[in-house]
Amino acid sequence: MNTVAETSVASIIAHLLNTHHAYMRTELVYFETQIAKMCANHGQQRPELFTIQQLLQDLRDDITPHLEKEEMILFPYAIALEQAAAGGAPPPGSCFPSVQYPIRVMLMEHDTVTGIMARLRDVTANYSVPPGFCQNGADFFRRLEAMEADLKEHIRLENEVLFPLAVQIEESLR
Numbered sequence: 001m002n003t004v005a006e007t008s009v010a011s012i013i014a015h016l017l018n019t020h021h022a023y024m025r026t027e028l029v030y031f032e033t034q035i036a037k038m039c040a041n042h043g044q045q046r047p048e049l050f051t052i053q054q055l056l057q058d059l060r061d062d063i064t065p066h067l068e069k070e071e072m073i074l075f076p077y078a079i080a081l082e083q084a085a086a087g088g089a090p091p092p093g094s095c096f097p098s099v100q101y102p103i104r105v106m107l108m109e110h111d112t113v114t115g116i117m118a119r120l121r122d123v124t125a126n127y128s129v130p131p132g133f134c135q136n137g138a139d140f141f142r143r144l145e146a147m148e149a150d151l152k153e154h155i156r157l158e159n160e161v162l163f164p165l166a167v168q169i170e171e172s173l174r
Contacts, residue, residue: 009082009169012162013075020154021067027147028063031056034140042137046130051123059116066109070158074102078166084173091173099170103163110155117148 035053043049077099080092096102121127127145129138 009078009162009165012157012165013079016154016157016162017071017075020150020157021071023150024063024067024147024154027143027150028056028060030143031140031147032060034136038137038140042130042133048123052120055116055120055123059113059120062109062112062116066106066113069102070106074099074106074166077102078162078169081166081169081173085169091170099166103167106163107159110159113151114155117151120144121148 035049035056038046039049039053077092077094081099084090084092124141124144127141127148129141133141
C-alpha cells in the first residue's frame with residue numbers, strides 16, 4: 001500500500017484496523033504488565049525503568065483516544081466519502097466542514113506519539129538490553145523496537161496514503 005492509486009479507502013482502513021490498531025492494543029497491554037514487573041524486580045538497580053514506564057503510560061494515554069477518534073469519527077467519514085463518490089452522491093454530513101479538520105488533529109497527535117517514541121529510544125539507548133537482563137527483559141526491548149517500527153509504518157500509511165486520498169475524494173465531491 002504505497003500509492004493512492006493502489007487501493008481503496010475502505011481497504012486501507014481495514015488494513016489499519018486489523019493490523020496496526022489491533023497490534024497496538026495488544027502491545028500496550030503487554031508493555032504495561034511487563035514494565036511493572038521489571039520495575040519491581042530491577043528498578044532499584046535500573047531507575048531508568050521508571051522513566052520507561054512513564055513514557056509507556058504517556059503513549060497509552062495519547063494513542064488510545066487517538067485510535068478511538070479514528071475509528072469512530074475519521075474512518076467512517078472517509079469511507080462514507082468514498083461511497084458517495086462511487087455512487088455520485090453529495091458528500092456525507094458531518095460535525096466538521098471538511099475531512100481536513102480531523103486530519104489536522106490526527107497529524108498533531110501523530111507528532112506527539114512520534115515524540116514519545118523518540119524519548120523511549122533515547123532512554124533505552126536504542127532499545128539496548130541492559131546487562132544482566134533475562135530473556136523476558138530482552139524480549140521487552142525487542143518488542144519496543146518492533147512497536148516503534150509498526151507505529152512508523154502505521155503513521156506513514158495514514159499520513160501519506162489515507163489522508164491525502166480522503167482529501168482528494170472530498171475535493172472531487174465539492
